[in-house]
Amino acid sequence: MTISTDTKDKLLDAAQLMIQTRGYNAFSYADLAKIVKIRKPSIHYHYPAKVDLGIAVTRRYRDNFLHCLTEIDKLQSSWLDKLYDYANLYKEVLSVNRICLCAALATDIHTLPRKLQTEIRSFFNDNVDWLTSLIPNKRKETARMIISTLQGGMILAKSHNEIDWFTAIVQELIAKLSPTANGHTYK
Amino acid sequence: MTISTDTKDKLLDAAQLMIQTRGYNAFSYADLAKIVKIRKPSIHYHYPAKVDLGIAVTRRYRDNFLHCLTEIDKLQSSWLDKLYDYANLYKEVLSVNRICLCAALATDIHTLPRKLQTEIRSFFNDNVDWLTSLIPNKRKETARMIISTLQGGMILAKSHNEIDWFTAIVQELIAKLSPTANGHTYK
DNA sequence: GTCTATAGGTGGATAGAC
DNA sequence: GTCTATCCACCTATAGAC
Numbered sequence: 360m361t362i363s364t365d366t367k368d369k370l371l372d373a374a375q376l377m378i379q380t381r382g383y384n385a386f387s388y389a390d391l392a393k394i395v396k397i398r399k400p401s402i403h404y405h406y407p408a409k410v411d412l413g414i415a416v417t418r419r420y421r422d423n424f425l426h427c428l429t430e431i432d433k434l435q436s437s438w439l440d441k442l443y444d445y446a447n448l449y450k451e452v453l454s455v456n457r458i459c460l461c462a463a464l465a466t467d468i469h470t471l472p473r474k475l476q477t478e479i480r481s482f483f484n485d486n487v488d489w490l491t492s493l494i495p496n497k498r499k500e501t502a503r504m505i506i507s508t509l510q511g512g513m514i515l516a517k518s519h520n521e522i523d524w525f526t527a528i529v530q531e532l533i534a535k536l537s538p539t540a541n542g543h544t545y546k
Numbered sequence: 547m548t549i550s551t552d553t554k555d556k557l558l559d560a561a562q563l564m565i566q567t568r569g570y571n572a573f574s575y576a577d578l579a580k581i582v583k584i585r586k587p588s589i590h591y592h593y594p595a596k597v598d599l600g601i602a603v604t605r606r607y608r609d610n611f612l613h614c615l616t617e618i619d620k621l622q623s624s625w626l627d628k629l630y631d632y633a634n635l636y637k638e639v640l641s642v643n644r645i646c647l648c649a650a651l652a653t654d655i656h657t658l659p660r661k662l663q664t665e666i667r668s669f670f671n672d673n674v675d676w677l678t679s680l681i682p683n684k685r686k687e688t689a690r691m692i693i694s695t696l697q698g699g700m701i702l703a704k705s706h707n708e709i710d711w712f713t714a715i716v717q718e719l720i721a722k723l724s725p726t727a728n729g730h731t732y733k
Numbered sequence: 734g735t736c737t738a739t740a741g742g743t744g745g746a747t748a749g750a751c
Numbered sequence: 752g753t754c755t756a757t758c759c760a761c762c763t764a765t766a767g768a769c
Contacts, residue, residue, distance in 0.1 A: 381654060381656055381657045382571060382653055382654040382657065384569055384654075385571040385657040387745080388744085388746090389744085389745095397754090398755080399745090399746095400747080400748095400753080400754075401754070403745085404752060407746085408745080409744095409745065458653060462653065462698075462701060463653050465702070465705035466569055466645060466649065466653045466654075466701060466705075467568060467569040467572055467653075468705045469567055469568055470568045476705075480706055483702060483705070500711075500714040500715065500718050501718050503699070503702060503714065503715055504699070504719055504722075506698065507695050507696075507697075507699040507701075507702050507715050508691060508695040508698055509694075509698070510698040510701060510702070511649075511695055511696070511699070511701070512690070512691070512694040514652050514653060514694075514697060515652070515690060515693065517652075517655075518652035518653075518663075518667065518670070519670070524687075524690055527687040528694050530687070531687050532691055532695075535691075535722035535723065536722065553734080553735095574761075574762060574763080575763070575764090576761080576762080584734090584735065584736090585735070585736060587736075587737085587764080587766095588734070588735050590763085590764065590765080591734060591735075592734090594764085595763080596763070734769105735768105736768080737769100738765105738766085738767090739764105739765085739766085740763105740765075740766095741762100741765105742763085742764105743760105743761085743763100744759100744761070744762075745760090746758085747757085747758075748755105748756085748758100749754100749756095750753105750754080751753085751755100
């Protein structure tokens with residue numbers, strides 16, 4: 360393959376950054392042009408409409424996330440340790456001053472085209488399914504509660520510029536999920 | 547006082563609706579003009595800039611919420627019952643297909659003027675303080691965890707149009723906070 | 734307090750040269 | 752693949768009549 364996809368990737372990176380830090384409706388092709396250092400109309404060559412870009416970003420984000428989940432699956436550790444690893448995926452996002460891409464999109468979901476809405480819901484459903492099979496009670500309701508806490512925790516922590524709050528929230532959550540896990544240290 | 551504040555209130559209602567369902571950056575004065583049935587420039591008479599409207603909406607929302615908290619305080623019930631009442635405040639918002647105004651604003655917080663950012667953080671801080679004094683362990687970290695779960699739960703439930711998910715998430719949360727509370731029925 | 738008219742800017746998107 | 756030039760719709764906001 361000799362076709363360079365470099366600009367395409369840079370555009371995805373820039374769009375993802377903007378959505379995670381400012382929201383889908385608060386960035387424009389002009390913003391991306393400035394970041395990637397090409398002119399505005401050139402973006403349309405790679406992604407004809409803003410929706411196309413939104414869908415591509417979300418699909419890549421979901422694929423990356425799913426790949427991380429399979430990596431956690433390979434580990435020989437307890438479900439609780441894997442839950443820590445899972446929470447750390449979120450923490451890595453927060454540590455670069457972003458919230459989850461799909462949480463950022465979810466708050467504005469009714470302003471988005473249907474195809475993108477579907478992609479967002481798939482991300483959450485994938486995560487619910489993975490967590491459901493991880494936890495001892497195998498209940499989707501518990502999995503949804505865990506995801507809600509992590510997503511809400513990111514929004515709270517980021518909006519106050521207090522990343523450490525998230526760490527404490529995760530610790531609270533895990534303590535409640537496994538009252539005997541107090542010996543664990545989550546950093 | 548003979549000055550009618552009717553239009554002012556209608557504008558606040560309309561702006562609040564738009565922010566909670568579509569986000570701050572996805573609505574315009576044209577949208578409000580259509581809802582309130584006046585012309586676009588008339589809105590500027592009441593709220594010169596969009597920011598002024600945003601601040602007024604957030605302040606009113608916060609005041610209303612705080613008033614509800616003092617109403618809960620007056621009740622002669624257990625902290626757990628009061629926590630149910632608190633969760634029900636969120637559920638009422640969700641039942642009309644909205645998320646929390648301040649969660650909707652918080653995801654886009656870095657696109658907003660500083661004065662509005664402060665107002666949003668105050669809402670969360672008020673809630674953390676109230677919850678901290680409600681719960682037995684009196685820890686802000688636990689209070690933040692509870693708020694995160696409720697806010698994240700609303701976003702998850704609303705983005706999937708599955709309001710019942712929120713009810714289940716609250717039940718999971720309360721079960722973890724008080725393992726002996728299984729007899730409670732939360733609807 | 735609400736209106737018409739309009740300014741000045743930016744949004745996403747297209748045409749066509751190179 | 753990237754550019755210049757340009758379109759039209761929409762944005763927030765102002766001026767000034769009624």
